[in-house]
Each structure stands twice: as C-alpha cells, then as structure tokens.
Amino acid sequence: MPEQQYEPGTHPDLPPPFAASGPVKWVRENLFSSPTNIALTVLAMFFLYKIIPGMFAWTFTDATFVAADRNECRALNSGACWAFIAQRWELFTYGFYPETERWRVIITFVLFVATVILLLWEKCPGRQYRFIVGALFPMVALWLIVGGSSTEAALMAYAAALVVAYFVYQRFGHNLSARFWFSLLAFVLVAIGVYTLWTAMGWSMLEHVSTDKFGGFMLTLIIGVTGITLSLPLGILLALGRQSNLPIIKYACIGFIEFIRGVPLITLLFVASTMLSYFLPPGTNFDLLLRVLIMVTLFASAYMAEVIRGGLQAVPKGQTEAADAMGLKYGPAMRLIVLPQALKISIPGIVNTFIGLYKDSVLVIVIGLLDPLGIGQASLADTKWQGLSTEVYLFVAIFFFVSCYAMASYSRHLEDKLHTGHKR
Amino acid sequence: MSTEKIQQELGDVAIKIRQMHKWYGAFHVLKDINLDVHSGERIVVCGPSGSGKSTMIRCINRLEEHQKGDIIVDGVELTNDLKNIEAVRREVGMVFQHFNLFPHLTVLENCTLAPIWVRKVPKAEAEATAMQYLERVKIPEQALKYPGQLSGGQQQRVAIARSLCMSPKIMLFDEPTSALDPEMIKEVLDTMIELAQEGMTMICVTHEMGFAKTVANRVIFMDEGQIIEQNEPEEFFNNPQNERTQLFLSQILNH
Numbered sequence: 001m002p003e004q005q006y007e008p009g010t011h012p013d014l015p016p017p018f019a020a021s022g023p024v025k026w027v028r029e030n031l032f033s034s035p036t037n038i039a040l041t042v043l044a045m046f047f048l049y050k051i052i053p054g055m056f057a058w059t060f061t062d063a064t065f066v067a068a069d070r071n072e073c074r075a076l077n078s079g080a081c082w083a084f085i086a087q088r089w090e091l092f093t094y095g096f097y098p099e100t101e102r103w104r105v106i107i108t109f110v111l112f113v114a115t116v117i118l119l120l121w122e123k124c125p126g127r128q129y130r131f132i133v134g135a136l137f138p139m140v141a142l143w144l145i146v147g148g149s150s151t152e153a154a155l156m157a158y159a160a161a162l163v164v165a166y167f168v169y170q171r172f173g174h175n176l177s178a179r180f181w182f183s184l185l186a187f188v189l190v191a192i193g194v195y196t197l198w199t200a201m202g203w204s205m206l207e208h209v210s211t212d213k214f215g216g217f218m219l220t221l222i223i224g225v226t227g228i229t230l231s232l233p234l235g236i237l238l239a240l241g242r243q244s245n246l247p248i249i250k251y252a253c254i255g256f257i258e259f260i261r262g263v264p265l266i267t268l269l270f271v272a273s274t275m276l277s278y279f280l281p282p283g284t285n286f287d288l289l290l291r292v293l294i295m296v297t298l299f300a301s302a303y304m305a306e307v308i309r310g311g312l313q314a315v316p317k318g319q320t321e322a323a324d325a326m327g328l329k330y331g332p333a334m335r336l337i338v339l340p341q342a343l344k345i346s347i348p349g350i351v352n353t354f355i356g357l358y359k360d361s362v363l364v365i366v367i368g369l370l371d372p373l374g375i376g377q378a379s380l381a382d383t384k385w386q387g388l389s390t391e392v393y394l395f396v397a398i399f400f401f402v403s404c405y406a407m408a409s410y411s412r413h414l415e416d417k418l419h420t421g422h423k424r
Numbered sequence: 425m426s427t428e429k430i431q432q433e434l435g436d437v438a439i440k441i442r443q444m445h446k447w448y449g450a451f452h453v454l455k456d457i458n459l460d461v462h463s464g465e466r467i468v469v470c471g472p473s474g475s476g477k478s479t480m481i482r483c484i485n486r487l488e489e490h491q492k493g494d495i496i497v498d499g500v501e502l503t504n505d506l507k508n509i510e511a512v513r514r515e516v517g518m519v520f521q522h523f524n525l526f527p528h529l530t531v532l533e534n535c536t537l538a539p540i541w542v543r544k545v546p547k548a549e550a551e552a553t554a555m556q557y558l559e560r561v562k563i564p565e566q567a568l569k570y571p572g573q574l575s576g577g578q579q580q581r582v583a584i585a586r587s588l589c590m591s592p593k594i595m596l597f598d599e600p601t602s603a604l605d606p607e608m609i610k611e612v613l614d615t616m617i618e619l620a621q622e623g624m625t626m627i628c629v630t631h632e633m634g635f636a637k638t639v640a641n642r643v644i645f646m647d648e649g650q651i652i653e654q655n656e657p658e659e660f661f662n663n664p665q666n667e668r669t670q671l672f673l674s675q676i677l678n679h
Contacts, residue, residue: 321487322524326538326590327513336537340528420528420570 069384084385085395092375092395095215101147101207105218108144111137112225120410122417138229145222148208153198161191211289215370217399222289223296223361223371224403228354230297235304235353236343240334242309253305260302265360268295273367292364300357307353311346312338344418351411355404372396436463438594438625439484444493446479453479454490455649463593466626468636468657471646472672477629480646481596484627485516498593514542517587521599523579525571531558531582532567535589543590550589557585561615577608581615588619595619597628631676637661645669 006012031041062079064072065086073081085092094102115137118130143155165187172182214222241253260268272291280286315338323333343350365374376392379385439461446454454476461467469477482488483495486502486509495502497512526534535554539545545553558564561581563574571579580600587595597616601609613635620626620639630636636643636657643660645653645668653666661677664670 316522316524318520318522318524319526322518322520322526324487325485325513325516325518326587327510327542328538329510332541336541337526341526344528418528420572 070386070388080391080394081388082391084379084388084391088375088379091379092216092372094218095370095375096213097215097218098207098209098213101209104144104147104206104209108141109221111140111144112221143206145214146209146211147204147206149202149204150199151208152203152205153195156198157191157193157195160194161187164190211287212369214289216372216375219364219369219371220358220361220399223293223364224358226293227296227300227357227361231300231304231353231357232350234297234301235308236339238301238305239308239312242305243312257302257305260299261306265296265299265363266366268299269363269367271295288367289369292367292369296357296361299360300353303353303356304350307346307349308342310349311342311344314345315341344415347411347415347418351407354407358404358407359400372399437461438463438465438498439627440494440496441484442494442496444483444490444495446476446483446488446490446492453649454483457493457651459644459651461594461625461627463625464623465641466620466624466639467628467642467644468640469627469629469644469646470631470633470636470672471652475646476649477646478598481598481627481629484594484596485513485518487518514590515593516596517590517592517594518596518598519580519583519587519600521602523571523576523583523603525579525583525586527571530568530570531563531574534571534582535586538586538590554585554589557588558582560588560618561585562611575608576604577611580604580608580612584612584615584619594625594627597626597630599629599631601630601632633661633677645672647672 032038058079060079062077063082064077064079065082067073067076067081067083070081070084073083090099090102094105097105115133118124118127118133121127139155139158143151165183168186169179169183172179238253238257241249242257244250244253269292272295273288276286276291319337319341320333323337328337362371362373364371365377370378373396376389376396380389380392437460439459441457441459444454444457445452457480469481471477479488483490483502484497490502498515500508500511502508502512525531526537529537532551532554535557536547536550539550539553540547555564555567558567561584563578563581563585566574566578566582571582574582584600600616601612604612609632613632616626616628616635617639628635628640640657642654643657644651645660645664645666647668653660653664653669655665660669661673664673
C-alpha cells in the first residue's frame with residue numbers, strides 16, 4: 001500500500017503501526033530476538049520444567065500437614081513436613097508470651113494493621129484523624145503488650161496530665177507565657193500525683209508480661225516497627241546536624257554517625273546486653289528489650305542519616321537560595337522546601353535501610369532473645385522433629401520476604417505518587 | 425547608626441552601597457562598589473562574564489556576604505544580624521537565571537508559600553493574590569500544574585509572579601532570560617517591561633540590550649569586580665567613555 005502524501009505542514013497525528021505493540025512484539029523482542037536468545041530461552045524453559053513440578057510436589061502435593069512427629073511425617077509422605085510448623089505455629093508467633101494473655105497481642109496486631117492502613121492509604125476514610133491515631137497507637141500498644149501496674153501508672157499519668165494541662169491552658173492565665181507555665185505546672189503535678197496514686201494502690205487492669213517472654217514474629221515486628229518509626233526522624237536530625245554551621249553540633253553528629261557505622265551491630269547488641277549494666281548505677285534494672293530497641297534504632301539512624309544526607313546534597317542549591325531570598329527562616333525552609341525533595345530522592349535508600357534493619361533484628365538471637373530464627377533453631381533441637389531444617393528456614397524466609405516485599409512495593413508506589421515532573 | 429537616622433539621610437534612596445568589597449577566599453571579586461539606587465529607578469547591569477555582576481546583586485539580599493563596606497537596603501543595614509537580613513529579604517524580590525521554582529509544589533503553592541509563612545497572610549487571601557499576579561503574567565490557567573510541566577518561559581513568569589506575591593519594594597533580576605530559548609525571551613521581557621512601567625524599583629543583570637534601551641534609567645558596566653562606567657542608556661550606548669566599555673559594546677552589538 002503506498003504511503004499517503006500530505007501537503008507540507010498538514011500531516012495529522014496517526015496511531016502507531018500495529019506490529020509495534022502488544023504481547024507478540026514483547027515475546028519476539030525479548031525471548032526470540034536472536035539464535036543465542038532462542039537457545040537461552042529454550043534452555044531456561046527446560047530447567048523450569050525440571051525444577052518447578054518437583055518444588056510444587058515437595059511443597060504441596062507430597063507434603064504432610066498433620067502428624068504427631070517426624071517419623072509419622074516420613075511414613076505418610078515424601079515431601080515437606082508442615083505438621084512441624086503447624087504444631088509450633090503459636091511458638092513462632094508469640095514466643096513464650098503466656099497463653100492466656102495472647103488475645104492482647106492479637107488485638108495489638110489488628111490495631112497495628114488498622115493504623116498502618118490509616119497512615120499509608122491516601123483514600124482511607126477517617127484519614128483526618130491519622131495524627132491522633134498515630135500518636136495514640138504506641139501508647140495503647142505498650143499498654144496492651146506489656147501491661148502491669150507501673151506501665152499503666154505511667155500511661156495514665158501521662159494521659160491525665162495531658163488532659164488537665166490542656167484544660168488549664170484553655171482557661172487560666174491572662175497571657176500566653178503565664179498560660180504556658182500554669183499548664184506545665186499542672187502537667188507535672190498531675191503526672192506525679194496520678195503515677196504515685198496508681199502504683200501505691202497497686203491498681204492493674206492487665207497482668208504484667210515481662211519482655212523476656214516475647215519472641216517469634218511478634219518480637220521481630222516490635223523491633224522492626226519501633227526501629228523504623230524512630231530511626232527516620234532521628235536520621236533526619238542527624239543529617240541536618242551534620243550540615244550545621246555550628247561546629248559542636250556538626251562534629252557531634254559526625255562522631256556519632258561514624259562511630260555507630262564503624263561498629264558491627266552484634267557488638268552494639270552485646271554492649272546493650274552486658275556492658276551497659278557496668279556504666280549504669282548499680283541496682284538500675286534496665287529492660288533488655290528496651291536496650292536492644294535503643295541500640296537497633298541508633299544503628300539504623302546512623303545509616304539513615306547518611307542516606308538522607310545524600311538526598312539533601314542532591315537538592316540544588318538554588319532551592320535554598322530561592323527560599324532564603326523570600327525571607328523564609330531555616331526551619332520552614334528545610335521543612336517545606338528542602339526536606340520534601342531530599343526525602344523523595346532518598347526513598348529507595350530509606351526503604352533499603354528499613355529492610356536492612358528489619359532483617360537485622362534476627363541478630364538479637366546472640367544475646368538470648370528468641371526471634372523466629374531462634375525459635376526455629378530451638379525447635380530443631382527437639383528429638384521428635386530432628387532434621388526438618390529446610391521447612392523451618394523456608395517458613396521463616398517466607399515471613400521475612402512477605403513483609404520486606406510489602407515495604408518495597410509501598411515505596412515504589414510512593415515514588416510514583418510523589419513524582420511531579422516529566423519522568424526521566 | 426540608628427534606623428531613623430539612616431532613613432533621614434537616605435531620602436528616597438532604596439539601596440545604598442558604600443565602599444563595598446568582597447572576596448572569595450583570596451580572590452578579590454568586588455572592589456570598592458559604590459551605588460545609590462533611588463525608588464522607582466530601573467538599573468541594568470552588564471559586563472563580561474566573571475565581572476561580578478551577579479555577585480553584586482546577590483549581596484543586596486545577602487545571598488552573598490560582603491566583607492567590607494556598607495549596604496543599606498530600604499533603610500536597613502545588612503549586617504550579620506539575622507533580623508536585619510530577614511527584614512531586607514521580605515522587601516526584596518529576586519528572580520534567578522534558573523528560575524529555582526519548587527518542583528514538588530504546584531504553581532499556586534509556589535506563589536502562596538512565602539506570603540503564608542513569612543507574611544502570615546491567611547491561605548485564602550494569599551491564593552487570591554497569587555491568582556491576581558498569575559493573571560498579570562498571563563498564566564492563570566497553569567495554577568494547579570507543577571513547574572516541571574511548564575515551558576521555560578512560563579516557569580520564569582511564575583518565578584516573577586512568585587516574587588511579586590510578597591509585594592516587594594525592590595526586584596532583583598539575575599540574568600532572567602539567559603537560560604531561555606529565543607522564542608521565550610520575549611514573553612519574559614514583556615512581563616518585566618510591564619513591571620518597570622508600573623514604577624517598580626528594579627536592578628537587572630542582563631545581556632538584553634534592547635531591554636536596557638527600552639526601560640532602564642541607568643546602565644552600569646562592570647568589569648573585573650569594579651563599576652567601570654554608568655550612564656543613561658542613550659549616552660551609554662552611543663557615547664561610551666571607557667575603552668573597556670567600548671570593547672564590550674562592540675562585541676555584543678556587532679555580530
């Protein structure tokens with residue numbers, strides 16, 4: 001067919017030729033574009049054909065889901081022995097959290113999922129309350145998971161003091177400064193009063209569960225979520241501090257970052273578990289899990305600071321100059337202009353650090369906390385179930401993969417959403 | 425000097441620069457700059473690249489720090505005092521060669537940010553003002569787009585509107601058309617000419633000699649960090665006194 005001719009300047013926009021799109025084109029270009037390519041495609045198909053049916057059979061069709069011990073498993077079927085995982089499922093999830101109190105963990109988890117959806121899903125109904133919910137969740141979670149009189153006393157004291165201080169701020173004092181000091185005084189007094197009263201009376205709504213009973217996926221989630229939510233703001237502060245014009249702040253931040261990055265996490269965890277008790281005054285009983293949380297957070301925040309510093313450096317100097325030229329102060333200029341751009345650039349690095357932190361949480365095994373891997377190893381020592389390490393490690397791997405892949409997917413979604421110019 | 429005393433002495437002088445020097449390390453960039461800019465004056469600064477034109481106007485809103493001499497802008501002396509610097513920056517708008525729009529904010533948000541955060545104007549009012557200025561630079565229909573979706577000329581007009589939203593008393597232009605395609609230069613210059621005709625105090629670093637002839641009260645020629653010559657445009661272009669000015673003009677006008 002001859003090409004239609006147009007007068008110069010009158011050529012209309014035409015759709016692309018048919019053969020240049022669609023799946024046929026993709027297959028032809030990607031799988032069968034050259035003899036080598038064809039050979040590799042066929043070879044790969046052959047391997048997949050050999051491997052996939054075997055894997056499928058081992059995992060599903062030949063697997064045993066109900067059995068009393070390993071021997072029964074082997075007698076029943078040749079594939080995986082998921083009965084082992086099924087029997088230990090609760091141990092993997094809760095660790096040694098008392099059985100009668102596990103409903104508290106379940107409620108916390110449901111609340112956690114709801115909070116995450118509220119915070120991350122832009123179209124979620126009730127999103128205007130996300131800051132209140134986001135601020136309340138950690139306290140509710142602490143109360144539900146740890147419980148006990150002194151935790152409740154602290155939370156109650158905080159909540160009551162906040163309400164009273166707000167009330168005082170609204171009603172008393174004739175100028176701003178007086179109102180501030182009155183409300184601060186009210187806050188301190190109410191907090192001390194409620195705390196003393198609560199502990200003295202020994203009131204307790206939920207039974208105290210000691211943190212050394214925590215384990216399994218629950219422990220991973222606690223360490224991961226706490227570390228992730230705290231290390232980002234801390235990392236931002238460290239990155240900004242490292243760029244500060246004030247030498248004391250600058251060198252303190254550099255020193256902190258370089259020290260933490262230069263030391264293996266395991267070392268820090270050992271410091272947390274043993275050496276801190278030498279530094280702290282005798283008699284202070286500093287919760288081991290709390291120490292681990294602090295160390296993991298500090299460790300991740302040092303990495304986070306460097307990732308964010310990279311993002312800050314990628315924001316053109318003209319942006320700060322434009323903000324300066326308009327008379328914006330440092331705080332608003334950073335918060336409204338520089339940081340949104342720097343954080344957007346750093347998303348891949350930030351999520352990378354998140355995932356690293358999340359997976360590093362298995363290292364707590366070296367100081368005696370039983371994360372899923374620790375539970376798995378302990379379970380493998382059971383004589384009834386020996387030799388089932390593939391099942392255990394695969395199970396733990398799938399758990400980690402699912403959570404990490406979810407984080408990665410959300411970060412890609414976020415990158416697309418925040419993209420405002422032309423895509424490069 | 426007290427602020428009142430400064431203002432008495434200044435009269436209608438918007439910017440007063442006295443014996444100002446600046447160094448980058450050991451390099452002496454600006455040498456003994458003396459300049460009075462009266463309210464409503466339109467000044468064009470030209471000169472070969474590296475002559476310190478941009479550095480000089482960037483000293484006026486303290487994007488660059490001078491090391492010697494005095495700069496008094498709108499009655500406020502520029503010192504290390506952040507209060508003074510912020511006071512000057514509130515009254516002085518600046519337009520950059522590379523626009524420096526905020527890419528993560530819409531055009532409208534770019535325009536309302538400083539009024540809301542610096543002047544504490546309510547959001548609705550700031551938006552109404554911003555739309556007014558966007559209409560003046562003839563792109564109100566782009567208000568909800570992001571800067572990355574606009575052409576260079578449109579972006580520069582947004583940048584001008586953004587500065588105007590702060591109702592500045594003085595506008596600084598740092599080579600506003602140098603990064604633009606030829607077909608877009610005119611739309612930006614037209615906006616600037618309109619602004620000049622409304623009586624805005626302007627200092628403009630530019631190589632657009634046509635613009636200088638149309639709107640400038642005074643053209644300043646700089647070379648090697650010094651003001652070599654300044655005159656009314658007609659005299660400046662037809663009868664340059666200094667040898668270096670003559671050489672520069674012959675290079676940019678005859679090609």
